[in-house]
Amino acid sequence: xxxxxxxxxxxxxxxxxxxxxxxxxxxxxxxxxxxxxxxxxxxxxxxxxxxxxxxxxxxxxxxxxxxxxxxxxxxxxxxxxxxxxxxxxxxxxxxxxxxxxxxxxxxxxxxxxxxxxxxxxxxxxxxxxxxxxxxxxxxxxxxxxxxxxxxxxxxxxxxxxxxxxxxxxxxxxxxxxxxxxxxxxxxxxxxxxxxxxxxxxxxxxxxxxxxxxxxxxxxxxxxxxxxx
Amino acid sequence: xxxxxxxxxxxxxxxxxxxxxxxxxxxxxxxxxxxxxxxxxxxxxxxxxxxxxxxxxxxxxxxxxxxxxxxxxxxxxxxxxxxxxxxxxxxxxxxxxxxxxxxxxxxxxxxxxxxxxxxxxxxxxxxxxxxxxxxxxxxxxxxxxxxxxxxxxxxxxxxxxxxxxxxxxxxxxxxxxxxxxxxxxxxxxxxxxxxxxxxxxxxxxxxxxxxxxxxxxxxxxxxxxxxx
Numbered sequence: 454x455x456x457x458x459x460x461x462x463x464x465x466x467x468x469x470x471x472x473x474x475x476x477x478x479x480x481x482x483x484x485x486x487x488x489x490x491x492x493x494x495x496x497x498x499x500x501x502x503x504x505x506x507x508x509x510x511x512x513x514x515x516x517x518x519x520x521x522x523x524x525x526x527x528x529x530x531x532x533x534x535x536x537x538x539x540x541x542x543x544x545x546x547x548x549x550x551x552x553x554x555x556x557x558x559x560x561x562x563x564x565x566x567x568x569x570x571x572x573x574x575x576x577x578x579x580x581x582x583x584x585x586x587x588x589x590x591x592x593x594x595x596x597x598x599x600x601x602x603x604x605x606x607x608x609x610x611x612x613x614x615x616x617x618x619x620x621x622x623x624x625x626x627x628x629x630x631x632x633x634x635x636x637x638x639x640x641x642x643x644x645x646x647x648x649x650x651x652x653x654x655x656x657x658x659x660x661x662x663x664x665x666x667x668x669x670x671x672x673x674x675x676x677x678x679x680x681x
Numbered sequence: 682x683x684x685x686x687x688x689x690x691x692x693x694x695x696x697x698x699x700x701x702x703x704x705x706x707x708x709x710x711x712x713x714x715x716x717x718x719x720x721x722x723x724x725x726x727x728x729x730x731x732x733x734x735x736x737x738x739x740x741x742x743x744x745x746x747x748x749x750x751x752x753x754x755x756x757x758x759x760x761x762x763x764x765x766x767x768x769x770x771x772x773x774x775x776x777x778x779x780x781x782x783x784x785x786x787x788x789x790x791x792x793x794x795x796x797x798x799x800x801x802x803x804x805x806x807x808x809x810x811x812x813x814x815x816x817x818x819x820x821x822x823x824x825x826x827x828x829x830x831x832x833x834x835x836x837x838x839x840x841x842x843x844x845x846x847x848x849x850x851x852x853x854x855x856x857x858x859x860x861x862x863x864x865x866x867x868x869x870x871x872x873x874x875x876x877x878x879x880x881x882x883x884x885x886x887x888x889x890x891x892x893x894x895x896x897x898x899x900x901x902x903x904x905x906x907x908x909x
Contacts, residue, residue: 503832504782515771522777529770542757543743549750554732556784604731 456481456532457511459501461488465560465627466520467508468664472623473524475660479532481510521552524620538620547614551605551621560628562597563639566590570635594632601625602643612649618656626653630665633672684709684760685739687729689716693788693855694748695736696892700851701752703888707760709738749780752848766848775842779833779849788856790825791867794818798863822860829853830871840877846884854881858893861900 458474458481460467474481486492486507493505502509502518509518512530517523528538539545569590573580605613605625613621629639629650640647654661662669686702686709688695702709714720714735721733730737730746737746740758745751756766767773797818801808833841833853841849857867857878868875882889890897 503836504786504828515774517774517778519778519781521781522774525777526770526774529773542754545757546743546745546750546754549753550745550747553747553749553784556781557789558732561785561789600732608731 455511455513457484458482459484459486459498459509459511460507461486461493462664462667463488464507465564465631466624468630469620469624469627470508470510470520470523472627472657472660472664473533473537473620475663476657477533477537520624521556533620536617536619537623539614544615548619548621551613552624554605555621555624555628559597559601559625562590562594563628563632566594566637567631567635570632570637572634591637594637598629598639598643598646601629602646606645606649611652618653622649622653623657626650626661627664630668634668636675683739683741685712686710687712687714687726687737687739688735689714689721690892690895691716692735693792693859694852696858697848697852697855698736698738698748698751700855700885700888700892701761701765701848703891704885705761705765712739748852749784761848764845764847765851767842772843776847776849779841780852782833783849783852783856787825787829787853790818790822791856791860794822794865795859795863798860798865800862819865822865826857826867826871826874829857830874834873834877839880846881850877850881851885854878854889855892858896862896864903 456474456479458467458470460471460483462468462471471483486498488507492498493502493507499505501511501516504518506518508520508523509516510523510527512526517526524533524538527533528535528540539548570582570587574582610616612618613625629646632639640650684702684707686695686698688699688711690696690699699711714726716735720726721730721735727733729739729744732746734746736748736751737744738751738755740754745754752761752766755761756768767776798810798815802810838844840846841853857874860867868878
């Protein structure tokens with residue numbers, strides 16, 4: 454068995470897959486695709502994934518994109534164990550329910566806020582921040598976080614899909630780390646999210662911190678600059 | 682076995698599930714939730730789905746939201762046949778790959794254009810259409826449609842996930858019908874999309890047309906008004 458993972462640790466679902474594969478001791482071949490250098494638009498990578506996005510896996514020549522499709526495939530191929538992605542139909546449905554919701558329910562809003570407040574100004578320094586646009590994106594993110602805080606967590610269960618940790622928790626945590634790049638930390642703003650995220654991080658460490666090393670470096674650098 | 686489907690035919694994934702269940706002769710109990718009357722926010726429906734969205738199924742008391750999670754569950758429960766949702770791991774991965782991509786890749790952009798150009802003005806008649814905003818949303822939808830046209834179709838296969846029709850095709854078609862409400866028809870604008878959509882419609886008829894009766898009525902009414 455030979456698995457290649459095309460990824461960039463700036464991409465949330467790339468981090469989720471990276472952490473997952475490391476934590477199940479999958480000896481994958483890391484293929485770094487530098488998004489900041491637009492390597493995902495290169496001719497070489499476009500041959501791997503015509504949609505030009507990471508993450509992508511190559512499993513003995515079978516190339517698959519879309520992180521959620523990838524974990525389901527890897528579960529069927531017995532690379533992801535049952536405890537992280539249940540095989541029982543109803544338990545699996547609960548994990549899937551969150552994973553499907555999270556695309557537009559959580560991921561979109563955290564990613565868009567991060568893009569508008571962090572990525573766009575980095576990529577184009579002349580770009581002016583429009584306060585109304587910023588407030589708009591922040592409002593949508595706050596709504597999403599509140600829904601996550603109360604309707605996915607806050608239901609008397611320890612984790613998203615029940616009382617055991619699953620890939621749903623990992624996928625959510627990776628998304629929630631992203632707005633830290635834009636100086637907003639959902640784990641600090643929402644205590645229940647913070648407590649849950651600590652458990653997810655502890656479960657997946659040292660791989661969780663390893664995958665977030667670039668995010669943490671950028672956040673630390675800004676904190677230091679603010680002090681000077 | 683007892684299946685209830687909570688739905689509104691104005692909702693794209695509701696239509697997909699409605700068509701799917703009808704076409705496999707599933708004798709489900711239809712539970713209409715009128716989105717235009719905000720019934721999804723009612724206390725009664727919030728007890729069914731705390732996330733307050735349709736579609737939702739209730740399968741012998743097991744309540745599940747998120748259309749893509751629902752079809753996977755129904756496939757495991759042998760309610761959706763293998764030909765529409767493959768059980769082979771790699772074939773299933775190809776269907777999943779599209780279903781995961783379509784949330785933000787296609788659905789979001791068609792739905793947002795429809796919302797800005799059709800729903801918002803209907804719900805608030807005093808609302809002024811900002812041409813710049815409209816052009817923005819249209820641009821994003823056109824990019825999404827072009828990606829769909831060339832990278833999902835246009836790959837030498839007859840359908841999205843290969844040479845046989847699957848749930849991926851149905852989900853895509855339901856999304857592409859939506860902007861017709863806003864006077865934009867992807868099936869007319871993109872000939873390859875039009876030819877493919879005809880095959881999807883023919884496969885699922887009479888249920889496809891039945892599920893789109895409200896959309897078609899609104900479109901016809903506007904056409905008639907434009908002639909007067």
